[in-house]
Amino acid sequence: MAITIKDIANRAGISAASVSRILTNRGRFSAATAQRVRQLAEEMGYYKNQSAADLSQKASRVIGVLVPTTHTNFADEIIKGMQRQAFELGFELLIVFLEDDVQHQIKTVKSLLSRQLLAVVMLAVDLETAVFDVLTAADTHLLSISNQLNNGIPSISSDNYAMMHTIVDYLYDQGHRQVALIGAADPDSVVATLRRQGFIDALAKHGIRYNPALIWGIDNAYKTGLETIQNFGVPLPFTAVIGSADIVGIGILNAAKDAGVAVPDDLSIITVDGTNLTQITRPRLTAVQQDFAQMGELAITTIANQTLSPNTIIFTDVEMRPGDTVASL
């Protein structure tokens, strides 16, 4: 026979309502009482039926997470950060992967929304308007991580504009004056736009007029990096290049090797992200490291504290991580 909350309440000598609140992490109870109830629930084999709980609980503890199927490798770092904090604060994550196809996306999002959710976190997702409309029509909080959207959705990400200053300043200090930016040419992406503007303004700050031809490559793909050397031709019209993701930087590094361009002697490379990928190349990639775990943790914390409001933008830390791909001129 199924164990009910009443059974646990009888054993614990408190009310069923209190047991329910403890098991759903609501209300305030002494640590001893809460622990005793949880232990009893364990021992007596009580499994909260979450589907029933979803229906009856006004404030769900479930947070939906949308992850693009073709995601960059930092997504795992963000999910780890979310998972850790969600566990800490008593929330549960439901992760769904989004295919590229819009009809698939709509169906997946609707299915996720049919559950009682406290919030939906979009993990580095750029959504078509049709999918977006489904999300905004739903009665749930929305939050974008590692991406800034242009429509009042709160977001947690690095300060992409300032990050480009950090990179350009670093290269300038090493003597570089001709610098290219690869993989941030997408006119529709807010992040790419912020990076372009930061790049241009940082160069201007140092008295360098930027050359529009040196901003090239729509996406953060390995292939974009790989095609960079061929696109510009050797000798390259720049001494340093910024890859807008680690995998772009690896593409540039390999293309340079293939074309006989020595890194860093003939070409310096800095990448954005600073994931583990930067450590498995030879030479190791110099990178500006984003704090993806922090993004994930903050996402859960702000949802838990209900400090989300439209247009909230939270910036997380970035740090220069010197590797072996930048030369001093």
Next chain:
Amino acid sequence: MAITIKDIANRAGISAASVSRILTNRGRFSAATAQRVRQLAEEMGYYKNQSAADLSQKASRVIGVLVPTTHTNFADEIIKGMQRQAFELGFELLIVFLEDDVQHQIKTVKSLLSRQLLAVVMLAVDLETAVFDVLTAADTHLLSISNQLNNGIPSISSDNYAMMHTIVDYLYDQGHRQVALIGAADPDSVVATLRRQGFIDALAKHGIRYNPALIWGIDNAYKTGLETIQNFGVPLPFTAVIGSADIVGIGILNAAKDAGVAVPDDLSIITVDGTNLTQITRPRLTAVQQDFAQMGELAITTIANQTLSPNTIIFTDVEMRPGDTVASL
């Protein structure tokens, strides 16, 4: 006011039961009828309340997926394959990441199981007995992907024993007689055990007595690969090495570069997995490629067709993918 199945049925001129079956992908209906009902549901703003559906539906369409938080990069390929097929067949995936900590795992698994699930898929997971007991006590199908477990749980994976024959045969044909196996020394892992035995038997088949010292490294980690050269010392006591994962192979490749060992002239490298990582190294890694997308698709198909039974083992395809890291002696 919420739109009900009855409202849709009235508009469509069929029974509410039929609408329900169409919207939950059960029963047989003409494509035209099914499409009309789905379109009406869309237009009328009907969102099936999945939590209510979970409770009332005997046969859930929801499949839980357990992914280790520290997973190898092929997990994404498996999830993509599952996602594609799940969408095709009208199933929904609930993905949860498992932290390393056992208490966290138990809590996460219990929370997942509190939903009405058709099956739980374990994605390359090795679980402690305590966690495993929770899973097996639940009234749901279990399936292991990319891992063979030792306890009657059905599994879908490459034929790890035969795969080692494929690799050793390939190396033998290129003239290699001293071969090391790195990252498969874990005595507790079924997969590692199968690989070791396949390795030993394949060598024996060619009249080579294996040297126990040449099976080294417990885990499939980059660090294990990186420490390989130093562990054996230069000159290496083998001409070829098998890395039990791409990232192990990259570690060996980098360690060889750092130690001045030329690949493939002084050392040949083959890795197991054949993910995109093998394409972003210079030289490109020769690999035996596992079909991870096929594993994911088959997982959903076998669950849908209810062809799972204890001890079922389904092997997926493997293929030699020559790169530039194996020399002919």
